[in-house]
Amino acid sequence: MKLRSKLHYFDRITGLPNRQYLYKYFSKNISEFIVILLDIDDFKYANGTFGHKFGDKYLKAFSIKLSKILGEEGDVFFHNGDEFLIFLPKLELEMIDSRIESLLKKLQDSFKVEGREIYNSVSMGVYITKENDSIDDAIRKAEAAMYIAKRKGKGQYRYFDENVEKDIMKKIIMVNELRKAITRNELYLLYQPVLDIKENKILEVEALLRWKNGELGEVSPVDFIPIAEETGLIREIGYWVIRKACNQVKKWENENINLKVAINISPNQFDDKDFFYNVKNIVTREKVDFSKIKFEITETQILKLEKRNMKRLIELTKMGAVISLDDFGVGYSSLKNLAFFPVSELKIDKSFIDHININKKIEKLISSILFVAYKMGYKVTAEGVERKEQLDKLLEYGCNKIQGYYIGKPMTESDIIEILQRSTII
Structure with a gap:
């Protein structure tokens, strides 16, 4: 991939493929995946306290850790701000729960940024795609579920369902x-x-x-x-x-x-x-x-x-x-x-x-x-x-x-x- 093309398809800070990459290479087969939108809880507080340079290094360290945890089992993309998209192949519901709970637990471990020990938690919204879903709709539903998880107390995940849709309309x-x-x-x-x-x-x-x-x-x-x-x-x-x-x-x-x-x-x-x-x-x-x-x-x-x-x-x-x-x-x-x-x-x-x-x-x-x-x-x-x-x-x-x-x-x-x-x- 040429340098100019690479810059277009990859996030400058995290080095992860971005939404442009996602739209180009994943939009046609979105129904084959489970879409997870992950948000770092209280990132804005750390960013505001220690500065944007620290925040950038924090995001870089976090993205490396997230990619290592997922390994070959899924794909991770930078979405926006302190949000990441994860695409997992479709699995049985029990296996999805097990995978997500394992991910939550591993991400709660501390890691160091500029000598500071960072303890973070994440909130995740999970959407199991259907046959005719568009990529935008899948991301929107995963994001809606994530916001519900965050409102329920952070550090947890929530599946998108009809109740989430009702909550969105009520909100x-x-x-x-x-x-x-x-x-x-x-x-x-x-x-x-x-x-x-x-x-x-x-x-x-x-x-x-x-x-x-x-x-x-x-x-x-x-x-x-x-x-x-x-x-x-x-x-x-x-x-x-x-x-x-x-x-x-x-x-x-x-x-x-x-x-x-x-x-x-x-x-x-x-x-x-x-x-x-x-x-x-x-x-x-x-x-x-x-x-x-x-x-x-x-x-x-x-x-x-x-x-x-x-x-x-x-x-x-x-x-x-x-x-x-x-x-x-x-x-x-x-x-x-x-x-x-x-x-x-x-x-x-x-x-x-x-x-x-x-x-x-x-x-x-x-x-x-x-x-x-x-x-x-x-x-x-x-x-x-x-x-x-x-x-x-x-x-x-x-x-x-x-x-x-x-x-x-x-x-x-x-x-x-x-x-x-x-x-x-x-």
């Missing part, structure tokens, strides 16, 4: 409807009470986003928030939530109700270079004291913060805003995070609370988290408290605050007022 409709949700006034907030145990009072609530659409009905946050994240709509929606929460704080103030409101901040919002500037403007414009606002962020988010954003986060705390470390214990938990990051509160994840009176080791871990947090002057909220025996154990450990169905489900503003009027909560 398309949801994206279109979500774009109009703010202007149609379809979004609203519920508030889940947080009990201050010492005071035996509700002194704060967590604002929780909900969506009721004319066509789709009540849409679960589990379904629409990942789509908002993926499409970038979460930024606009996030600012709407902050404005709405500030409006509610001001309204309660006018009614002589003193409540702090906690707001969850999405990782995507932190990527917005104007985020801290916009937050400051919203809170100031709504004439709300920063001390009435709490921002809940996860450990994963705070670890990825750039220095300039860390400084801005510190500025928010200087204005009086509280930063709470959400889902503590399930991310990259480290005592160092408590010492160096500008947080003053922790939320112990529900997955720990669920094991109270079931797992003694988990109980000791909860007790230890509380002990260290209090020594450092932090307040702690236990979320997901649903049973009295959980509450009793947390009272025994001296936990500051409790949140969960035992205290109250997410509720409307009028329901919050009703619960505030009770003489005792527990």
Whole structure:
């Protein structure tokens, strides 16, 4: 093959045959193959952290490893970005599962790039071609299955079937409807009470986003928030939530109700270079004291913060805003995070609370988290408290605050007022 022709048919970085090669030499006999679209999970994070040159070397090393694993058993092509196409000859379904699971396991092993040890996982979509399939349709269906696998938690694979097709159509409709949700006034907030145990009072609530659409009905946050994240709509929606929460704080103030409101901040919002500037403007414009606002962020988010954003986060705390470390214990938990990051509160994840009176080791871990947090002057909220025996154990450990169905489900503003009027909560 002449050099010019070779450059046309092979990817410059990975050295693998590309889509042009695929269309020229495989399009006529596509029905003889199983098509797999493979995506490297979190490649963009490594690329953004260490730079594009590192990213190119990462892709090269990965493609070499992938080719070696496949050997003569299949063909691999560079598709796009951090995606690869694999063509396997048709096999019995059990053998396909075995082959793919073996591939997943081998690709999860670490390898070195520029002296750095890289641990990666991959998500794969699998399509078993039919007689009259076009190559574009086969790739599209494999890609659709891959996105479903990624949404289910990454590091896994999914076959294309009718349910995947339905999921795609549902997602398309949801994206279109979500774009109009703010202007149609379809979004609203519920508030889940947080009990201050010492005071035996509700002194704060967590604002929780909900969506009721004319066509789709009540849409679960589990379904629409990942789509908002993926499409970038979460930024606009996030600012709407902050404005709405500030409006509610001001309204309660006018009614002589003193409540702090906690707001969850999405990782995507932190990527917005104007985020801290916009937050400051919203809170100031709504004439709300920063001390009435709490921002809940996860450990994963705070670890990825750039220095300039860390400084801005510190500025928010200087204005009086509280930063709470959400889902503590399930991310990259480290005592160092408590010492160096500008947080003053922790939320112990529900997955720990669920094991109270079931797992003694988990109980000791909860007790230890509380002990260290209090020594450092932090307040702690236990979320997901649903049973009295959980509450009793947390009272025994001296936990500051409790949140969960035992205290109250997410509720409307009028329901919050009703619960505030009770003489005792527990």
